[in-house]
Amino acid sequence: MKNILTIIRRELGSLFTSPVAYVFLVIFLVLTGFFTFMIGGFFVRNEADLTSFFFWFPWLFILLVPAVGMRQWAEERRQGTLELLFTMPISVPEAVLGKFLAGWLFLGIALFLTCPIVFTVCYLGDPDAGPIVTGYAGSFLLAGSYLAVSGMTSAFTRNQIVSFITSTVLCLLLVLIGFPPVTDLLLKWGAPTGVLDLSAGLSVFYHFTGMQRGVFDLRDIVYFLSLTALALMITGTVLKNRRG
Amino acid sequence: MIEATSVKKYFGDRPVVAGISFSVARGEVLGFLGPNGAGKSTTMRMITGFLPLSEGSISIGGCDIEENPVEAKRLFGYLPENAPAYQDMSVGGFLQFSAAIRGLSGRAGKAAVERAAGLCHLEGVMRQPIDTLSKGYRHRLCFAQAILHDPPVLILDEPTDGLDPNQKHEMRELIREMGRDKAIIVSTHILEEVEAICTRVIIIDRGTLVFNGTPRELLARAPHGDRVLVILRGIDGEEAVAALEKLPQIRRAEILGEEEGRLTLALQPTGKGEDFAWNIKKMLDERRWEFCELHTESGRLDEVFRDLTAPDGADRKEGVA
Ligand SMILES: Nc1ncnc2c1ncn2[C@@H]1O[C@H](COP(=O)(O)OP(=O)(O)OP(=O)(O)O)[C@@H](O)[C@H]1O
Ligand SMILES: [Mg+2]
Numbered sequence: 001m002k003n004i005l006t007i008i009r010r011e012l013g014s015l016f017t018s019p020v021a022y023v024f025l026v027i028f029l030v031l032t033g034f035f036t037f038m039i040g041g042f043f044v045r046n047e048a049d050l051t052s053f054f055f056w057f058p059w060l061f062i063l064l065v066p067a068v069g070m071r072q073w074a075e076e077r078r079q080g081t082l083e084l085l086f087t088m089p090i091s092v093p094e095a096v097l098g099k100f101l102a103g104w105l106f107l108g109i110a111l112f113l114t115c116p117i118v119f120t121v122c123y124l125g126d127p128d129a130g131p132i133v134t135g136y137a138g139s140f141l142l143a144g145s146y147l148a149v150s151g152m153t154s155a156f157t158r159n160q161i162v163s164f165i166t167s168t169v170l171c172l173l174l175v176l177i178g179f180p181p182v183t184d185l186l187l188k189w190g191a192p193t194g195v196l197d198l199s200a201g202l203s204v205f206y207h208f209t210g211m212q213r214g215v216f217d218l219r220d221i222v223y224f225l226s227l228t229a230l231a232l233m234i235t236g237t238v239l240k241n242r243r244g
Numbered sequence: 245m246i247e248a249t250s251v252k253k254y255f256g257d258r259p260v261v262a263g264i265s266f267s268v269a270r271g272e273v274l275g276f277l278g279p280n281g282a283g284k285s286t287t288m289r290m291i292t293g294f295l296p297l298s299e300g301s302i303s304i305g306g307c308d309i310e311e312n313p314v315e316a317k318r319l320f321g322y323l324p325e326n327a328p329a330y331q332d333m334s335v336g337g338f339l340q341f342s343a344a345i346r347g348l349s350g351r352a353g354k355a356a357v358e359r360a361a362g363l364c365h366l367e368g369v370m371r372q373p374i375d376t377l378s379k380g381y382r383h384r385l386c387f388a389q390a391i392l393h394d395p396p397v398l399i400l401d402e403p404t405d406g407l408d409p410n411q412k413h414e415m416r417e418l419i420r421e422m423g424r425d426k427a428i429i430v431s432t433h434i435l436e437e438v439e440a441i442c443t444r445v446i447i448i449d450r451g452t453l454v455f456n457g458t459p460r461e462l463l464a465r466a467p468h469g470d471r472v473l474v475i476l477r478g479i480d481g482e483e484a485v486a487a488l489e490k491l492p493q494i495r496r497a498e499i500l501g502e503e504e505g506r507l508t509l510a511l512q513p514t515g516k517g518e519d520f521a522w523n524i525k526k527m528l529d530e531r532r533w534e535f536c537e538l539h540t541e542s543g544r545l546d547e548v549f550r551d552l553t554a555p556d557g558a559d560r561k562e563g564v565a
Contacts, residue, residue: 002344002347003345006341006344006345009341009344010330010333010341013333013337014330014332014333017332017333018332079328079329079330079331080324080326080328081328081329081330083289083294083324083328084322084324084328084329084386084389086293086294087292087293087294087317087320087322087324088317088342088345088346089314089315089317089318089345089346089347090314090317090345091313091314241296243294243295243296
């Protein structure tokens with residue numbers, strides 16, 4: 001437990017001493033604002049709610065979260081510090097969890113910094129508190145799942161770019177799997193409705209949309225947490241078996 | 245403290261370490277020698293639990309590195325090859341992190357960091373980012389990280405690599421000093437280092453152990469360990485060789501150089517060669533041959549090394565201790 005905290009502290013420290021953290025935060029906030037107010041048609045709809053704010057996160061995160069996750073293990077491999085880390089008295093799960101939690105915490109900070117957008121909306125109108133709370137919770141869980149996936153691809157390689165691209169593709173897949181192009185394809189192949197439902201149910205989008213609308217469903221939370229746990233477990237296994 | 249039993253490592257189908265056994269006790273400094281690619285670093289990575297073993301077992305202080313890795317890892321400090329460190333941290337921050345992972349926090353952590361930084365002369369660079377350090381300093385930093393928690397076992401992969409002569413000297417002193425009450429493994433390509441700091445030597449060649457003994461025993465294998473060199477003045481080479489080879493104590497006389505009237509000869513004794521140099525001196529005196537130098541050659545480690553790890557397997561000396 002103490003080791004996890006030590007790792008988290010180191011990770012956050014090195015994030016914030018490098019420009020990565022600040023560049024990320026600025027880009028994230030600018031893009032969020034831009035999507036919410038410009039592309040989301042906030043002013044056109046003449047309705048002060050946060051639908052157009054949360055709506056973009058699954059897409060925005062596809063690009064931004066792997067930028068945080070890609071370095072996690074690839075960088076350790078490249079610098080050779082993996083050898084240092086795994087010859088210190090620390091278990092693989094501790095290391096994996098520590099790194100993940102640090103990244104997740106950072107993404108949480110980024111989400112927290114979007115508060116002004118919410119305040120603006122509250123000032124302009126009178127949105128329900130429910131969708132805001134579940135929307136944020138959903139976004140945070142979603143970010144965690146993406147982060148775990150990109151940490152997983154990062155564990156396979158010493159190249160951050162490779163890690164970034166593969167995790168972007170994987171996250172995109174997680175969104176698209178419930179969308180018509182994929183489901184239509186399954187339908188054309190004559191897949192039974194069970195498979196179609198499964199396909200839709202596996203989609204990040206499906207579960208996120210519920211939370212974004214203010215629906216609190218335990219299944220959504222379980223979905224995100226299991227996806228995260230699965231990716232973390234794979235990461236641990238890869239790191240245990242592929243080191244040289 | 246360290247016990248390795250028939251350790252094997254395959255990368256794919258290729259055996260890189262092919263069954264090595266040895267042990268290191270407290271108070272011993274074991275030198276790892278071997279040509280490039282022999283498998284020294286690979287063996288060290290298995291001892292430290294970074295690479296899984298293909299076969300065999302390794303235990304440190306009674307803890308099996310594969311079954312009880314965290315306990316075993318508490319017992320040693322490790323300096324990997326190339327001295328990796330987190331480039332984006334400061335020297336002090338990195339040492340503090342290492343101390344915290346070793347369970348040293350607060351005052352104990354601070355004291356440990358100060359002690360290690362002092363021993364490795366890092367006080368002046370504590371706030372410097374690691375990616376701006378020179379190679380030697382980075383090496384010292386990684387060494388400081390290894391001795392931070394004063395572990396009973398040290399595993400050092402080329403600890404003097406990249407250090408200036410003064411630092412090399414100091415590092416050797418430090419290792420020898422710590423070797424009194426620790427079990428230490430050091431790999432190196434510098435053979436003098438072996439004589440200077442090691443109490444025992446292992447030579448690995450293509451993944452197999454070709455020597456395990458003291459530096460003295462290693463020297464005793466030197467091919468020219470007992471020959472005598474003389475430099476004679478004003479004597480013709482052919483004539484001298486012919487005369488000397490007639491003597492029963494001398495098995496062979498060989499001309500090594502002849503210039504400006506100075507003739508350098510190497511004399512090989514028959515048998516053990518006791519008092520060989522003394523007998524030769526007497527004989528030269530009897531003949532009134534003038535010599536300006538006469539000495540018994542001490543064996544040279546590089547020759548033994550070359551012999552034991554000959555690239556052509558056929559002419560490699562048999563016999564593994
Ligand atoms: N991850 C790996 N995958 C495949 N082969 C490897 C791997 N790591 C090392 N090797 C091979 O194993 C052999 C031994 O390497 P090792 O690093 O142990 O040599 P060494 O004795 O430390 O050499 P040096 O004196 O150059 O440091 C080399 O031929 C190397 O190419
Ligand atoms: Mg090596």
